[in-house]
Amino acid sequence: MIEKMKFISIIGPKAEIDRVASEYLCRYEIQLENTLSELKDLKNITPCAESNPYRDVKVRADELAARLADGTQRSQTYDRLDAGQAVSLIEELWKELDVCKKAKSSLEEERKKVIDLLTNIKPFQNLHYDVASILHFKHIKFRFGKIPVESYSKLQEYLMDDICSIFDECGRDENYIWGVYFVPAAEEEKVDAVYASLHFERTFIDDDYEGTVEEAYDKLTARKRELDGNLRELEDTFQDKLESQKYKVLSAAQTITESSEYFDVRRLAAFTKAKDTVFFILCGWMTQEDAKKFEKEIEGDADIFCMIEDGKGESLENRFRKPPTKLKNPKIFKPFEMFIRMYGLPNYQEFDPTIFVAITYSIIFGAMFGDVGQGLCLFVGGMLLYKFKKLNLAAIVGSCGIFSTIFGFCFGSVFGFEDVIEPLWLRPTEAMTTLPFIGNLNTVFVVAVALGMGLVLLMMVFHIINSLRAKELGEALFDTNGVAGLVFYGAVAAVVVLFMTGHSLPAGIVLVVMFAVPLLVIACKEPLTNKLNKKKELIEGGKGMFVVQAFFEMFEVLLSYFSNTLSFVRIGAFAVSHAAMMQVVLMLAGAENGGTPNIIVIIVGNLVVCGMEGLIAGIQGLRLQYYEFFSRFYKGDGREFTPYAKTAKSN
Template identity: 35%
Template sequence: LFGLRRDTDILSRAARSAYLNPLTLPDTYRGTPAEAIAALRAGIQRAERRIAEYRASIEHLREMRIHHLRHLLWRVRASHTLADTIARYGRLRYTYLVSGWVPTALVPRLQDSVSRVSDQVVIEVGSPRDVGVEGADVPVALNNPPFLRAFQGLVTNYGQPRYGELDPTPVLALTFPLVFGIMFGDVGHGVVLALIGLLVTSRRVRFLRGLASLGPILVACGAAAVIFGFLYGSIFGYEDVLTAIWLRPLEDVMDILIYTIVIGVVLLSIGILYSIANAALDKEWGEMLFGRNGVAGLIFYWSLVGLAVGIFAQKSPISTDVLFGLAAVSGVAVAFSELLVRVLERRSPMIEGSLGTYLMQAFFELFETVISLLSNTLSYVRMGAFAVAHGGLSLVVFILADIFSPEHGLVYWVIVALGNLFVIGFEGLIVGIQTLRLEYYEFFSKFFSGTGLRHHPLTLIAREEE
């Protein structure tokens, strides 16, 4: 606002009525606006020089004190950990009673380390059974080789194995790349995926360091995709460069769907065998023999598969009568598994509730088992479907490239390159999710409880990590 000095009060009231706040210019600067701006810039430069000097001084002080400060920080954290731990255990006047869990393989190392610190320590080692702790309450420390650690992360993401339960990491390290490779079979795409995995594992790219644990999985899946790429005769979507060793999903649709069902039967059978082994380790003999995922359940499943093969293929290596008999006997065992377990374990009463209610319950148990086995098996058809979709999506890329550049010029190759990158990124992600789903919901559900407790050891942070 501009006005005469004598109108200052009028202008001030008008500004306040319009909710304008006055801004008073400081009296520090004199002269013209240009001179004031120059003075401000000079002041800013002086302040920046002082800031640079302070930063240099701080950096020099940091270099001088960094090791000492790190050592102090380590001592503080270590002392806090020890004090918190000591407060959790019993204490007499001169004695502490410390108890905890240690992996069996590390017991000698613990005894040696403690004995070197003091000779006034008594160490008593016992098994969970000795201290009266059930298997479900015993913590578990997985100890897989380094090349399996990434797949171990997938297992613990689902759940922790119980004490005495088989660790599914080794079998997952085989089945996960297998299932992925079937759905993503292409030599070129597999090589690119494996190279990305190596790059992620190397931790050279800063924004990819958070994915370093997935690097070995990408390498394994890429290698599996390369193998199936040779089997399919596909490289970067080209189907006429390599000779298919096995089949071509786009041309042999029914064959690939049938083969994936067979693979699904094999994987589900492995899952049930794992369940039988876990039941044996837990000494749950009734569940091992008569359970849905026990011996009776496996025979029932194989019998149904044999009958299905006989119906659709019009031939079977085993007589239909034999298969019907096996299915009937094992099906009855599964339906009345609870009763058979009670008989085996000599528990009473053998039947809870009325006989009619129990028979109805047994019928629905068998019906649910049949539906579950059927749905689990058919879920693996998606492997063949995605193998066909992978080839079809690659074909679409070449069709689009031909439409925009029939003469196969620069535009053609740009579209082909971008299309292949899209297939690798987008479909690779979708196939990875589907692979994880098959492993978690179809395979793991047969044998893996995931209800174990993770072992959290008492650990002092290493000094060099500080």
């Protein structure tokens, strides 16, 4: 069902708005609306022009709180800080953190440079020569780098004696040899070309090394350790100070977060001035039950006044924005709200179809998937998954499993075996019904169509109720799913039942009235609705166009009635196919004619059928809900009720 809503306006001095937010809005479920938009007829009201002073400091407070190991917890030994104290504490700590960050940035930049130097020079540690001297050679050119092992072999074997170059090997692995080659400046280009053809890859050494490679490497390693220590010391010093004020910091962060949320309430408020005092106005929606409690509590607050719209006179939805929708269903049906939300929440004037969906979906699924053993498996598995994972879909599967079990007893099927128990009703693949002019037809098909016709009639009743609630009298009376459609389809259903059961039919004049008059009314829906609404122009586009359009619309209406009715045959078809598929499994397992079944084949076959056909039955059941039921009476254009406390928490 949908909770009854009340529109509430809260008025008080501007200085009290934060207190109202903290004392009332966070405890009561109220969906705040933009006051200027809702009370647009009021004059001399203005929006809040102030920016949130806590926005920047909140970001800083959140970062400081996140640096604490259990930043989500708060000490109970410290009193709550007021907003001023909280801001001062956070700003002071942030300045120290900023100084720490700048010092760390400088050290990290130097550390990165040291690491790069170490990386470049590490492969050349066996070069026992002063690096700085090599880097300042004038007449001899040098190249640090690596060369593939196979290329180095070619260099030694064929080229070393033919080029003016010395290669000093410094290290190697299975793929490369690191080293440096020297060449006279006059031969530089020629030698470089030779080494390049051998895939020599250069390493560029900076002029920042002292002593031999080994000495430079040791000095750089020592400097890196020193920088690492300095960085740890900087971080630890600040972190120790932060930890020493841990609970104050967490308390300050919580205070600032709440103060920021309370201040943001001003964005939805309007302000007006009376004499020398500025007053705020907040408005929104509350459930009828909460509104009564809130009104009673606020009577003792001398500074705050509230006004609750009781819906008398002009309706709430006409004076204000459409009320939000808050669903309230028994716990057993709440998981099925998932299907409602997937399609769209009902608007405030519609009725909530959750209970109807829960019952019909479970019954339809059970009829298509009737098996005692598999139904119990679905029930147990779904309930266990719902208990531990709280998945709504798991609860739906469990509910469907109950009805699968019930229909399993009706069909006499246990894990596909039909000789274990006697059916309480019939066996889907065997039961037949003889109908006039049709002959023998599977009984479950006949029952499925009859069930579908009954549900279609019920959907029409729902449509009439929703239309009357929305004050759309034309829709309620003249629509294909209104009173006219209900009379026509009901007459067709009654005639079919009487004929198939061998009873005498009503007189011809009665049939003409029951069939022709409703269709004529449906065809003339537009002019009749315009007449009812007292519009001057009854027919748009001329009478000729109206007649042509009405003719084709009637053809479509009759075709849709027929196709929608036949759509329910799928319920019986899946009941028969399920039984047939399990017979195939038993045949493969050798369980026919009393043979000893192969247990593994039985288990695997049941798993396959349970998974595949269970999924198909679930989808087909949902299709019937959305296309055959909802399309007749349900709009699903409501907006969800979102209370301020929930919105503030999510932010």
